[in-house]
Amino acid sequence: MLAGLKKSSPHDLTLPAVALEGVTVRYEQTVALEQVTLRLRRGDCVAVVGPNGAGKSTLFHAIAGVVRPQEGEVRIYGSQPGRHICVGYVPQRKGVDLLFPVTVADVVMMGRVGQMGFLRWPARRDREAVRVALDEVGMGEYAGRQIGELSGGQLQRVFLARALAQEAELLLMDEPLTGLDLPSQEVILGLISRIQQHGVTVLVASHDLNQAGEQFPLILLLNRRVIAFGPPEQVLTAANLLSAYGSHIHVVQSGTEALLLADSCCSGGSALQQLSASTATQPVMQETLAEMRPPR
Amino acid sequence: MEIGQFFWEPLRYPFMVRALLASILVGILCPVVGSYMVLKGLSFFGDALAHAILPGVVLAFLLGWPMAAGALVAALVAAFLIGFISQRSSLQEDTAIGVVFAGAFALGVALLSTLNNYTVDLAHILFGDVLGVSARDLWVICGLGVVVLGVIVALYKELLVLTFDPMLALVLRLPATALRYLLLGMVALTVVMSLQTVGIALVLAMLVTPAAAARMVTRRLPAMMALAAGIGVFANVTGLYLSYYWNIASGPTMVLVATALFGLIFLFAPRRGLVWRKVAAAG
Numbered sequence: 001m002l003a004g005l006k007k008s009s010p011h012d013l014t015l016p017a018v019a020l021e022g023v024t025v026r027y028e029q030t031v032a033l034e035q036v037t038l039r040l041r042r043g044d045c046v047a048v049v050g051p052n053g054a055g056k057s058t059l060f061h062a063i064a065g066v067v068r069p070q071e072g073e074v075r076i077y078g079s080q081p082g083r084h085i086c087v088g089y090v091p092q093r094k095g096v097d098l099l100f101p102v103t104v105a106d107v108v109m110m111g112r113v114g115q116m117g118f119l120r121w122p123a124r125r126d127r128e129a130v131r132v133a134l135d136e137v138g139m140g141e142y143a144g145r146q147i148g149e150l151s152g153g154q155l156q157r158v159f160l161a162r163a164l165a166q167e168a169e170l171l172l173m174d175e176p177l178t179g180l181d182l183p184s185q186e187v188i189l190g191l192i193s194r195i196q197q198h199g200v201t202v203l204v205a206s207h208d209l210n211q212a213g214e215q216f217p218l219i220l221l222l223n224r225r226v227i228a229f230g231p232p233e234q235v236l237t238a239a240n241l242l243s244a245y246g247s248h249i250h251v252v253q254s255g256t257e258a259l260l261l262a263d264s265c266c267s268g269g270s271a272l273q274q275l276s277a278s279t280a281t282q283p284v285m286q287e288t289l290a291e292m293r294p295p296r
Numbered sequence: 297m298e299i300g301q302f303f304w305e306p307l308r309y310p311f312m313v314r315a316l317l318a319s320i321l322v323g324i325l326c327p328v329v330g331s332y333m334v335l336k337g338l339s340f341f342g343d344a345l346a347h348a349i350l351p352g353v354v355l356a357f358l359l360g361w362p363m364a365a366g367a368l369v370a371a372l373v374a375a376f377l378i379g380f381i382s383q384r385s386s387l388q389e390d391t392a393i394g395v396v397f398a399g400a401f402a403l404g405v406a407l408l409s410t411l412n413n414y415t416v417d418l419a420h421i422l423f424g425d426v427l428g429v430s431a432r433d434l435w436v437i438c439g440l441g442v443v444v445l446g447v448i449v450a451l452y453k454e455l456l457v458l459t460f461d462p463m464l465a466l467v468l469r470l471p472a473t474a475l476r477y478l479l480l481g482m483v484a485l486t487v488v489m490s491l492q493t494v495g496i497a498l499v500l501a502m503l504v505t506p507a508a509a510a511r512m513v514t515r516r517l518p519a520m521m522a523l524a525a526g527i528g529v530f531a532n533v534t535g536l537y538l539s540y541y542w543n544i545a546s547g548p549t550m551v552l553v554a555t556a557l558f559g560l561i562f563l564f565a566p567r568r569g570l571v572w573r574k575v576a577a578a579g
Contacts, residue, residue: 066466087467100335100460101511101520110457114468119450146515166468 011077011086017042017170017201018063022072025058032058033069034224040203042169045196047212048205050222051245056205059222060172063203064089076170088168090159092175098148104158105143108133111166133164137191153184160191171195173204177211189215209236306540314434315426319532319550321434322493322502325441327510327524328448329486330503332479334511335459340390341378341480343500344397346487348374350404350496353421358411364436364488371484374400424495424547426536437489444482455479456517493532494547501551506531509558513565527557 018040025033033055040046048056061067062074064087074080076087088111111133112126134140137157147155156176163171173192177185196202203220206212212219213232221227221235223244228235306312333342349367356366374396381392408418420428429437448455458465458475465472483503490499510524535550542549563571 064467066463089463089467091461091463095463097335097460099511101514101517102456102460103516106456106516107460110453110461110464113453113457113470116453118454121453 011079011169013042013077015078016040016075017044017077018203019075019078020062020072021075023062023069023074024071025055025062025067025069027058031224033062035072036222036226037072038220038226038229040201042201043196043199044218045192045202045216046204046218046220047216048203048220048222049207049209049212049244050227054223054244056222057174060089060174060203060205063087063170064172086167086169088163088166088171090156090163090171090173090176093152093155093179095174096147096155098155100147102147103143104134104139104145104147104150105130107147107158108161108165111162111164111168114166129165129167130161133161134158136164137161138187151184153180153187156180156184156188157191160188160195164195169200171200171202173202175205175207177204178207185211209241212236302537306537311427311429312536312540314429314431315536315546316533317434318426318429318437318493319536320529321437321441322490323506323528323530323532324525325444325486326490326499326502327506327528328521329444329482330507331510331517331521331524332455332459333483333503334507335517336479338480338483339500339504341393342483342487342503344378344393345371345374345484346491346496346499347397347404348400349484349488349491350401350421351407352404353491354404354407354411358407362436363491364440367488367491368484370400371488372481375480375484420495421491422495422497423545424491424493424498426493426546429492433492437492440485440489444485447478447482451475451478494550498547498551501554502528502532505551505554505558509554509561512561512568527554531557 016039018038020036020038023033023036024031036055036059048059050056058067062069063076065074065080108130109122109126112122112129116122116126131140131143134143137160139154139157139161142150142154142158147158150158176188176192180188192202192204204212204216206216213236217231218229219232219235220229221240221244223246227244228237228240307316330342333339349370352366352368352370352373353363354366355361355370356363359366377396378389378392381387381395382389385392387395405418408421454465454470454475457468457470458472458479462472465475486503487499490502494502506524506527507520509527510520514520514523531554532550535553536546538544538553539546539549561569563569566572567576
């Protein structure tokens with residue numbers, strides 16, 4: 001049993017886990033999200049893909065209630081995100097201060113801060129929740145390690161444990177697989193699917209279209225607007241990808257397979273970086289190629 | 297001279313007893329608050345704040361207020377201006393800090409220079425005068441210290457989340473903005489308290505140096521704070537005695553001892569020190 005589900009969910013589970021209606025977010029002059037409408041059911045597992053600046057982070061911030069949209073509204077199980085502490089999030093490795101003097105157990109305990117309330121120190125049930133969550137992700141024996149001593153995959157597991165200890169019902173993960181070797185990616189993907197099977201709704205921002213298409217039942221293709229949302233074979237079509245990545249990408253249809261070429265020659269290579277982020281070990285030419293499954 | 301006599305002899309003078317108590321209090325408090333500054337990268341902010349309170353100190357003297365009150369008002373005004381300028385312009389926060397800090401410091405020196413027969417000595421404000429600590433000063437330091445440490449103990453886990461992962465603080469609905477201002481406010485209070493001991497120019501060293509040294513050899517925040525406080529107390533007490541026997545200014549001596557300890561840890565810390573790593577790499 002997952003640590004995050006000990007407490008019965010306080011929400012009306014017949015309502016959508018996440019519902020965005022015409023959400024628009026602007027920063028100063030730039031529009032980060034425009035008229036985004038999206039409905040996720042409890043337990044959905046979605047890969048959010050799109051070019052740099054597509055608004056993936058802003059989408060997460062809006063769902064977490066950290067930014068307030070200028071237009072439209074966000075509902076988590078029917079209520080405003082501002083009232084929830086059930087939204088867990090897993091940061092990018094590069095956004096974490098690895099030299100910070102905290103141990104693995106300290107980081108996971110941070111997930112309990114919302115439950116504990118002000119002026120309280122951790123009680124036995126909090127320590128128990130931390131222990132169970134760490135065991136759940138297979139990091140129990142690392143509880144006393146300083147976080148800088150962990151590998152990238154181990155660090156992601158610790159942050160997943162933090163979300164479990166938090167009893168998160170909605171999990172936002174920012175590029176959790178970037179920079180991990182394949183075995184570590186497998187472990188993280190396995191944990192994500194276990195968490196999702198227990199009714200936690202998961203959104204994963206990803207640069208890697210291949211991986212998103214192979215590992216996630218649902219894809220949200222985003223470029224400020226929702227370009228497409230649904231199962232991979234419906235979303236990752238040549239037309240949709242062109243619409244999301246624009247002229248940075250060439251899609252070649254060859255027999256049964258669509259071949260995707262990212263072109264970086266003229267415009268700074270942002271799309272190239274998107275596509276090659278997880279294939280850094282391959283030769284340069286291959287980095288520009290991402291094989292797509294054919295639309296069915 | 298035997299050790300006991302070395303220790304007790306200066307304490308014949310009441311001003312030395314007060315100086316010792318003030319050094320110990322400041323030696324505990326500065327490094328604890330400074331730990332957050334080291335972890336949040338607030339060193340420059342702390343330095344700027346310390347300099348920006350000079351006009352407040354001078355005005356307090358002119359108006360007959362307690363020095364701490366003027367300093368506190370000036371610190372709050374400076375902190376507000378820094379936030380206001382960096383939010384309402386395209387400038388980076390460190391630029392705004394630089395502008396406010398230099399401007400306020402200049403205002404303070406200018407005000408000071410207009411006083412004909414001022415008894416507030418610029419050198420004392422800049423470099424502290426721990427030997428001149430009055431009993432009332434000591435009570436103020438003690439009271440503020442209890443408040444600041446009490447807040448840190450009460451809000452330990454919230455402040456930890458805020459320093460380690462501000463995004464989590466927002467997601468968990470912690471009052472992140474209020475906590476951030478609280479942290480800056482505690483830095484300001486600590487600077488004001490330490491004025492008398494080490495002065496404006498050197499207070500940064502009290503805040504940052506012991507905390508930085510402790511960070512290099514600890515793996516958890518409570519341990520870092522405890523060790524930093526230990527280093528702070530040791531440096532201040534040692535500095536005070538050295539200044540007594542060698543007749544050197546006390547504030548700078550305390551800072552020099554802390555800096556020497558930092559250097560030792562930087563070079564010789566087990567596993568993480570420079571020399572240790574060189575030896576490990578060679579062997």
